[in-house]
Amino acid sequence: MEGTFRYPGEFEPQTDVFVEWLPYGEPIKGYNALAPVTEVVRNLLDYGSVKVHINCCPLVDGLLDSCKTTLAEAGVDIDKIIFTQFDEDPNSFYFRDNGPNVMVDDKGNTLVVNPSWSFYGRYEKNEGLRNYSRQIGLQSAIALGCYNIISSDMVSEGGDREFNGNGILIAIEDTEVRKRNPDHTKEEVEAEYKRLWNVDKIIWLPQPLYDDDDFRMAPLDYLEDGTPIVGASFAAHSDEMCRFIGKNRILLAEVTEEEAASNRISAENKRRLDAAYDILKNETDLEGNPFDIIRIPASAHIQYVQKPGDDLYDYYHELVGDAFMDGTPWPKDADLHLFGATSYCNFLVCNGIVLGQRYWQEGMDKTIKEKDQQAEDVLKECFPDRKVVMIDSLALNMAGGGVHCWTKNVFVPEVNS
DSSP: OOSOOBOOOTTSOOOEEEEEOOSOSOSBTTBOTHHHHHHHHHHIIIIIOSEEEEEOOTTSTTHHHHHHHHHHHTTOOGGGEEEEOOOOOTTOOOHHHHSOOEEEOTTSOEEEEEEEOOTTTTSOTTOTTHHHHHHHHHHHHHHTTOOOEEEEEEEOOGGGOEEOSSSEEEEEHIIIIIITOTTSOHHHHHHHHHHHHOOSEEEEESOOOGGGSOTTSOOSEEOTTSOEEEESOOOOOGGGTEEEEETTEEEEEEOOHHHHHHOHHHHHHHHHHHHHHHHHTTOBOTTSOBOEEEEEEOOOOOEEEEOTTSHHHHHHHHHHTTBOTTSOBOOTTSOEEEEOOOOSSOOEEETTEEEEEEOOOTTSOHHHHHHHHHHHHHHHHHOTTSEEEEEEOHHHHTTTOOHHHHEEEEOOOTTTO
């Protein structure tokens, strides 16, 4: 690659944050997903020291007006927000994954990386609406004055790329190779990623969290009567379990022995996280220094039920079909038991603020509240010079992702902008 472009770590200075306004208010009846996204916007404006860009899909009638009304009624100064209407795909609202990928060099120049897009492996890459989703990343970058572009035919999503800003990328091998680019070998994917992102080393973690894996493969577990428990995600991304919080520091989720003994899902998550830890503890940065690995609790499993005829029930049924990939029949005419895509690792770091996630609500088990506090304490320890705000993100997580998934932070040098 020409020059010395690099992808900054998210713990470095940022200039812009992009989001896509949700095309609905309640992914599940009674849970208002616009509340957490409004709080994200409010805190970014108040403490993030960034320009906030909100895209409103033009295909959803009145979405731009309702977005402005919702924010204004919540006391958010909408005059500080840059509103756009680029996207023609109402399903691409997790901007982390298809948003602008801006690299920089030491002279203030930028390079935009344009990978392929398959909506998390659900469709052929760039087929139909997937083309619009891919284009929005370029449109957003061009709006910032970034015109130098490098493209690739390989599929890659922002939520599965963790950079230390100094030549190292962390990604999930099972996601990037088997799920997203099955027509390529691991060696081919690695070579292309090194070319695109100008990194010297890729640390491959074997698998994502069990409950963040592709829910179409198989149920996560079963109730005593045999009713399947189904995951709510198909992302399979590193930002649900492992984050760079410094050039040489890594935050990794952790499941205790007691939690692993309590249920099958925690047990499998512990196995996967232990495998990731074994790899990371034996890796080094480019100077040969071992990484400082800090552990944060894995979030509690929060279950909710969808009945036949509910929006998410029909959506998941359409994606799975009559049977899961392992042959388990779809629970036809029965309640669907779902696990929310919750994680304390899915936080956003932006200049002076860290936006974490919390889940306890009145009536829930007190252990969830305790975990929320433990996670907040870890984030405060990791970011002592930044304001840590824990967002009540459950409604957003029920739609398949969280605060980090919904946002895309970018650094554009003044000379370029």
